[in-house]
Amino acid sequence: MSDLSVFSETLKPPVMSYNQSLEAFKQDKDFAKIFLGHRDCRTDDGLPWVIPLIKTTQQHISNDPTLNHEHLPLLGLPEFTRVATELAIGKHSIALIENRAGGIQTPGGTGALWLGAKFLQQWYKVNFPKQTAVYVSLPAWDTHGGIFQNAGFTDIRSYHYWDCMEMGIGMKELVIDLEDAPDNSIVVLHCTPNNPTGMDFTPQEWIQIANLMQKKKLFPFFHLSAQGLASGDLDRDVLPFRFFIEQGFELFCAQSFSKNFGLYEKSVGNLIVVAKNNKTLLSIRSQLEIIIRLAWWSPPALGARIVATVLNNPAILAEWKENIKEMAEHIMLMRLKLKEKLRTLGTLGTWEHLTTQMGLYSFSGLNASQVDILRTKRHVYLGANGQINMSSLNSGNIDYVAQCIHEAVNLSYLG
């Protein structure tokens, strides 16, 4: 047989900025090195946040003699998808009362985004063959555009979000982008807690966007992760999302339980579908079932059982809500402390945005050259765009990080 590979040399190398940054951090031999770009939620000890009650719940499930190991239904564990959906859209949501909303269990939030994207791609291909633009925010999570591409969309565009001069949202440019969007385009929106910049729209801005999207018939696809970790209140974190449902939008929402349950390795996601009526919901579910059957057959059970157990049991639920609140307060404290320390040090620039922002992530406002100085001179690693996971900060490293940021900013301005 020929020794030549079927596969030519044309394969492109992967570009993974997050992994590259983590790899560089791992290679760094400096004792004082600090990583501020974690994907997960960290405790004040700098460790992955393992919630004790989740661990106990998992043990109970593993020891349950009544559970066999049969496949879950293709659409997932019904007691999970029901409570997961209720957690996001609210138990008393009009969409639930009218029986036109439901969830589909997926391998993680990424799986939910992919599944929704794949359905939309198939549907748009038939119904709007010439109008298949997908809008992701600039900046977005680095997977957002790729997931829609992976699902078959080719026209991925961005809408302005972060304005680095104003350290906030560039609403004017954003409105222009959405005004220019072809009717029926898909727009990926961030729920408050997992906004990559940490900066959420004001209620007035959300209303303006909803009105614009209604006018242009744009389809909202929300991404919801870390629910509760922005305000500490599970309901408050999803008010803008629920507002869209109240306004009568049909929409999708990719929900993940990795961060707020510390269930990363369990891959627990849920695709929430809100349709106009029950008939459409059932149609969409039947189509999603076909896609699932041809992609991963049925989702993994354990994580879904854990989430279902917690959310269905008032005593455990109360304890989990308390845990969420504590973590959210820890994150807010880190925001406040960093801002105060930078102010005390007299660091050039304004740092008010650190506490205006909410949730796990922050666009710190540090530019690429400052990030570079932090890495090369101070062994402090964060995203090239200045993004910090606020839970990567803790009582043990915040003084040092603030001092390093101060020096990096001074160096970059004064040379």
Next chain:
Amino acid sequence: MSDLSVFSETLKPPVMSYNQSLEAFKQDKDFAKIFLGHRDCRTDDGLPWVIPLIKTTQQHISNDPTLNHEHLPLLGLPEFTRVATELAIGKHSIALIENRAGGIQTPGGTGALWLGAKFLQQWYKVNFPKQTAVYVSLPAWDTHGGIFQNAGFTDIRSYHYWDCMEMGIGMKELVIDLEDAPDNSIVVLHCTPNNPTGMDFTPQEWIQIANLMQKKKLFPFFHLSAQGLASGDLDRDVLPFRFFIEQGFELFCAQSFSKNFGLYEKSVGNLIVVAKNNKTLLSIRSQLEIIIRLAWWSPPALGARIVATVLNNPAILAEWKENIKEMAEHIMLMRLKLKEKLRTLGTLGTWEHLTTQMGLYSFSGLNASQVDILRTKRHVYLGANGQINMSSLNSGNIDYVAQCIHEAVNLSYLG
């Protein structure tokens, strides 16, 4: 807002023969009803096969305080993919020695098929834009063609496999189909234990197919599930697959641990890649990583940890091998008993194929009208194509099933 749904009425209803058959069975109120089309492996008591050592292993893992819950690497748990790959291709495989074979963890065997298909689709689109035919067997698992379609292939063809007149493989037609295939087409092949018909090629036929595929540069994509449950011997079950590797083929293999570990709800799969050289293997892995990142991010951990623990621990491994052997012997006994009973009853037709076949599934040779009679007159449910899961038969139901088959065959011939 308009009350009309974005989603038109054009959505097609799903066609799912397996689910329909199961639904009809569930609706049947008859006390003596029997289902012979299970997707999982059943014990002689008619229950899902839960392997006690797997349950204990799971409990140990759940109670392990050293495990945190961080994401697995995108390509999966390395200690799992290594042993899983070794189990299939052999520890001493030349491809492993030459460092050009490896595994990628996926959500189940379906996930492995989809992932491999998606990679091939992207690669073929660039390199063989006009030659992207995918051949699946006739009959195949009802998902095989759909998975490749879901991954973006449009030219799905079938190659002849089962010859219902001969109750065996239609080798002549199969050879014609592959001879006619465009060079570089992809061919999906069944490993012995999960062949949907139960009828495997003879060693000579495997050699003939390998030669033909070499000549035509056809790309083999194997599907391996239920390893060990055909012959009771883990190695013997994959001899034809290993023969292809020895012949120098580059190939993929979608491996599932649902059936032989009873881990259905854990979604444990592995995509095995055998490349020409290490460089190509690494290229392919980097491309697969990108696809994974945009489809499910990282696979669920628990099932992979269970499989890795069992396969890495000689004492547990020996016990599991014993379990596998017992189940395989049970399945073979059911084949033998059914054949003998039909012979004793003097049922029309030849039933020799029941014991020539191997593995969990059998094309019984019953035609659609006989299957229909069994369902409507005797409350016995099997696939419309006559497919039976041999582990759905057991000491408690085999006499009754044989009697029903006898009557159905007589009725269909004699009216």
